[in-house]
Amino acid sequence: MTATHDKAAQALPALILDNSFASLPAPFYTSLNPTALPAPYLVCASVPVAEAIGLDPASLHLPDFVESFTGNQLLNGSKPLAAVYSGHQFGVWAGQLGDGRAILLGDVPANGTQTRLEIQLKGSGLTPYSRMGDGRAVLRSSIREFLCSEAMAALGIPTSRALCITGSDQYVMREKPETSAVVTRVAPSFIRFGSFEHWYYNNKPEELQTLADFVLDKYYPELLEAANPYQALLTEITRRTAELMAHWQAVGFMHGVMNTDNMSILGLTIDYGPFGFMEAYDEGHICNHTDSQGRYSYRMQPTIGHWNCHALGQAMLPLIGSVEDTQAALSVYKDSYQQKLDELLHRKFGLSVKQDGDAELFDRFFALMQGSHADFTLTFRALSSIARGTAEQDEDLRDLFIDRNALDDWLGNYRERLQSESLDDAARKTSMQAANPKYILRNYLAQIAIEKAEKKDFSEVEKLLQILRNPFDEQPEHESYAELPPDWAKHLEVSCSS
Template sequence: MQHSFAGLPSDFYTRLMPTPLPQPYLVAASSQAAALIGLDQASLAEQSTLDILAGNAIPDQAQPLSAVYSGHQFGVWAGQLGDGRAILLGEVPTEHGPIELQLKGAGLTPYSRMGDGRAVLRSSIREFLCSEAMAALGIPTSRALAVAGSDQGVVRETIETSAVVLRMAPTFIRFGSFEHWFYRNQPEQLKTLADYVIARFYPQLRDAANPYAALLEAVTRRTAELMAHWQAVGFMHGVMNTDNMSILGETIDYGPFGFMEAFDSNHICNHSDSQGRYSYGNQPQIGHWNCYALGQALLPLIGEVETAQAALDVYQPVFAAKIDALLRAKLGFTTAQDDDRDLLDAMFGMLHDNHPDFTLFFRRLGNLQVDADTSEEGNAHPDAPLRDLFIDRAAFDAWALRYRARLRQENSIDSLRKAAMDAVNPKYVLRNYLAQVAIEKAQQKDFTEVARLLKVLQRPFDEQPEHEAYAALPPDWASHLEVSCSS
């Protein structure tokens, strides 16, 4: 194990040991994440591994530390934050580059503020499952190796049991890491961090005319593409604070996230977000806002405001190109046409007005046949499974008429299009109620549902007829579920 971040000056972090988790037990583990760092299934079951997962032991050559950073929270400068319950152990070399290992929920740190440094079983399971689900969807994300649980109680809205999740990513440096030094007026530390990030993660930028502007542009591009990925699959992060934005354009810090069910462009997945700042429809512009915050922090290194602005100006065209490409693929188009944007806008307007299930709409759209006889009504209508998702079926019919005409323009073949659409439109996503069922069983020491759900989510595009229930519309009780910043 190595630890390049520990090579930075001491004011970037605090060295400390994890707080042991009393009488830990393994809740869940991802063999796919384990394979990335050379672990096999058998090693995940060993007591020595569990001790590391729980923070009761550390790997050889580990240098545990918690990093300091700052950030904007809900658009307001929050000052110093830092790893309040996360401890970075070090990094493991892999064929794809070093991967850092971080324990979340491993105890108090100097940055815990009013918190207790622990994570609860509920949120740990949610982060574990969603990290692995997002990876299977092909969306840039941190990974989760495993969750270790304990009967130790922690107080949130109620008393819950504690847990530790081991997270994996090339780095956990975030926008707020740069903001910290900018707002403290410490340009030497700002430059040290920027040089470290460029050398380690963006080495191709070292010879640019202005490496720091090139860094801002590269991060802006990655962030714009990440936002497009989120929008295309209906994922909502819930807390897009600058301290939760990865410098690599990966999804990190899973908290009150959600996948869109009944479509509403204004949907707010985080109960704590009273103003709706991080609603589904706002995510792209908030991603851009966060890049501006990063640009502000990097300005002392970039120099000219105009140079920074030019780097930030790539956001909108990159996002537009990526989301259009993703949506064309979701609709089964193999070409780009000038009026595609009108068709897409009409589709989202129809979805917003009728609130069909987002995932089911796109999955069932793949079954639409170009030359089907649509004169029938009721169950005999060829589009019935899709059409029945809509309150205003006439509105759907009108849009479907335009969609079919668009497909005919490129001589679309039903079977080929369905195969292509099924490869990008997931059948299975981590719906909140599915996570809740798994959590409630896990709270009773039954971890089988967590394992079963993980296996389903690791193959989101496959039919998996034996798991059909996991793709169904959510039950009525699911509408009462709320997720918040509390964890």
């Protein structure tokens, strides 16, 4: 251990870590310390996440905080490690992968409860799983992950969280030289579908069962009493994954890299890379410039979620015992997805009672959005202001569509449907605005914050964090952050490079 890491005894004494993942056998990980970054500085931090792991928000600006969450000194009780896993990338078996630039420090109780949260540094240096990488993350991608993690949490979508970003003037090479950064990620677990695939494809049945038993004991103890706990585990992971896909579709979120090594066994959104929120609606939109075939386009996400569950099912087949039982576990996907999406869409459209014909009404609206490439977020926000008995409030919505006559026809049917709802216009508007955010992390907003941060001005990162923390509120002082993207933003591209 280096002299730098020997400072651990003085580092944030209120935070004492354990590391339950380190209780797994040695082949599951490599123990190693993060690689120090020179002269780190704080870019931004999340107070709610700090409080969730038991940190006093007053500690966020202390030198020890920055040193500890850059990886320059170890937290008390930390047992840092990089986990091994494998996975399918863009549908192709990629073999061994693993934490190539992430190091798990350990876990702590969540707000003093029995639930524990893992703390992981992303960008903390080389590991045995780095392959051709340098083990670092850049400021650009770290800001995007930090802001999107917190934005998704505020939207009510299952996700990992982000405690902070620390930066350094040390350069690394991507398409161009960029400065390094570390983003601290927090989640109950970072175990992935690919963690199971690793042992299955390496023909290690004992390790496969050890991992499954660990996941059952730690995260799904209620399933231990099932007739076939492994089948029950696959069923629950499949259900959670299906519901996560419905959440993504309902808010217009696109992950961009839905490889099996980026899929959480807890049904969380993890590993934010070339993500994007839908702006001009196009169901075929591809947010990842690297994805030339459109495998992870918006419309494909539910299908790929199902494909990934099948990949996990293949890996768990030796534990479950039969193809029939494995298929039964996977069969919950379609209904779970459809039920959750139906629930979310009824909320988005302000309908509290489900009726025959609702699905057709929804589909026609999305077809109109597709034809006009109407902005996803602004369209649903404007829909919340539609009055039941008059067209006086229609203009904001009509302005987003090219074929206004077709929209007017649809609005006539929508108003007829609203007659069977009990809420008055004001109450329905309140309900719809609680389901349809006004503020999302648009790519151009993130880009503005990144460009300022690259000049050591972190004010826009902090401002975006505060705005995105309350995405459903009007926030009239921040009205410009909800506007259509400027013309220059149409040329922005995100890829797997980070």
